[in-house]
Amino acid sequence: NGNGDVNFAVTPTATILNGKTYPVDEYTNVNPKILSYTCRKLHLQKYNPLCHVKRRIIDFIYKEFPSRTRSPLFSVFDDLDPAVSVEQNFDSILIPKDHPSRKKSDNYYLNNNHLLRAHTSSHQAELIRSGLNNFLVVGDVYRRDEIDKTHFPAFHQVEAVRLCGLHDVFRDENIARELKLFETGKCVRTPEKQETHTVDAVMMMTSALKTTLIKLVQHLFGKDVETRWVETFFPFTHPSWELEVNYNGEWLEVLGCGIMEQSILQNAGAGDKIGWAFGLGLERLAMKLYQIPDIRLFWSVDSGVVHQFKVDDPYAPIIYKPVSQYPPCKNDISFWLPENSTFSSADFYDLVRSIGGELVEQVSLVDEFYHKKKQRWSHCYRIIYRDMSKTLTQEEANVIHAAVEQAAAKNLRVDIR
Ligand code: FA5
Ligand code: MG
Structure with missing residues (x-):
């Protein structure tokens, strides 16, 4: 449950998570540390800053899309199991079999068939298939990534999907009679649209999507927020964009979005509609909103941090x-990579995280060279350890660092220099 109680178990042959058993195989790369984050459910903890931002976003969507019935137009799912199938996370949204985002070095696999979701887009297809036209998914997502103040292996996303029929796209009766959602004649994909869509439908949907998102960031940051659109590519949308906001003079990417690939809708039984979708990062928005300098602070249980967000009003200007x-x-570690190895820095970052947890602030590759005689590569990494709520002594850091060295030698087969 959301109180941090353990809801997973790891045995040599299986991982048990939320009551389901995942047999271990050559793909398994989850560890107890990363599994422990699945118990935290920060977006469901009333006083966590991520929960305040989540409530502001849901509020905005409810107001922006008023319903004609007594229940809101958008359904909200914020407690879907973060363990998903490869089919859900990749295949169902058209991510090609050989796409780099499937790599073992970028994801936390339970085994060759299941992983901790890498984005909330994993749930698009099943929710559409269940008959929904408008929904939000809020959840924790997991990626093996770099380590610094804006990256953590567990973070949170909000996904939105809106499917529209002819009369939702063209609200005017007379116009709806004249125009179509889908091409009947020539079918070509251009940078502006998919082959099956009409230019008119895509223009209307794009305008609705972009307007909604600009209003959303203005709702969060005020009318003066500086934004810019960047064209991009996703296998599940076309055309696609990222929205960036100015954060202390730098452009910060806060979300990806686009017009949904029509075959996702077709496969899920909604081929007569056209859809837009977006996926945003809650931490990035909350960091800007509250001037939170380090992404690890969302996970802090230190009373000095937690106390500051203990307010019932999600709009409190904190x-x-x-x-x-x-x-x-600062501790450095240098080692020879194993010969003819498949070593990746991501494996090392992950190992450091699994041992040092939230005490690890940053890991960076500071030196690498090839030794001709030995015919081996050497890497040197600098690890910065810092406790956010008390002084970490060098002796304490050394104990963690020694454990990192031991584990690296044992699990990654490197030779410590
Ligand atoms: C996606 O995850 C797409 N699924 C988004 C999407 C949904 C596109 C629907 C189109 C339609 P991306 O990997 O860029 O895209 O992540 C989306 C957002 O999550 C980013 O803009 C950023 O705000 C946040 N994010 C991504 N990686 C991290 C990270 N390591 N730490 C914190 N936030 C992150
Ligand atoms: Mg992106």
């Missing part, structure tokens, strides 16, 4: 006040 900064400890 500015995060740094709990006095405790000093960092």
Whole structure:
């Protein structure tokens, strides 16, 4: 449950998560540390900043899309199981079999058939198939990624999907009689649209999508927020964009969006509609909103951090006040990579996280070289350890660092120098 109680177990032959058993195979790369984050459900903890931002977003969507019945137009799912199938996370939304985003080095696989979802888009197809036209999915997602102040292996997304029929797209009766959603004649894909869509339908949908998103960020940050659209590519939308907002003078990507690929709708039994979708990162928005300087702070249980967000009103104008900064400890680690190896830095980052957890602030590759005589590569990484709520002594850091060295030698078969 959401109180941090353990809801997983790891045995040599299987991982048990939320009552389901996933046999271990050569694809398994989850570890107890990452599994422990699935118990936290930060977006469901009333006083977590991510929950405040989530409530503001849901509020906005309810107001923006008023319903003609007594229940809201958009259904909200915020407690779907983060363990999903490869089919859900990739195939159902047309991610090609050889796409780099499927790599073992980028995801947490339970086994060759299941993984911790890498995005909330995993649930698009099944929810459409269940008959829904408008829904939000809020959830924790997992990626093996870099380690710094804006990246954590577990983060949170909000997904929105809106499917429209002819009369939702063209609200005017007379216009709806004249125009169509789908091409009947020539079918070509252009940078502007998919082969089956009419230019008119795509223009209307794009305008509705972009207007909704600009209003959303204005709802969060005020009318003066600076934004820009960047054209991009997703296998599940076309055309596609990212929205960036200005954050302390730099452009910060906060979401991806686009016109949904028609075959996703067709496969899910909604081929007569056209859809838009977006997926946003809750941490990025909350960091800007509350001036939270480090992504690890969302996971803090330190009272000095938690107390600042203990308000019932999600619109309370909170500015995060740094709990006095405790000093960092820097430790370097150098090792020879195994010969003819499949070593990847992602494996090492993950190992450091699995041992040091939230005490790891940053890991960076500071030196690499090839030794001709030995015919081996050497890597040197700098690890910054820092406790967010008390001083971490160098002795304490050394204990963690020694455990990292041991585990690297044992699990990654590197030779510590
Ligand atoms: C996606 O995950 C797409 N599924 C989004 C989407 C949905 C596109 C529906 C079209 C239609 P992307 O990998 O860019 O895209 O992630 C979306 C957002 O999640 C990013 O803009 C960012 O705000 C957030 N995000 C991504 N990676 C991280 C990370 N490591 N840490 C924190 N936030 C992240
Ligand atoms: Mg992106």
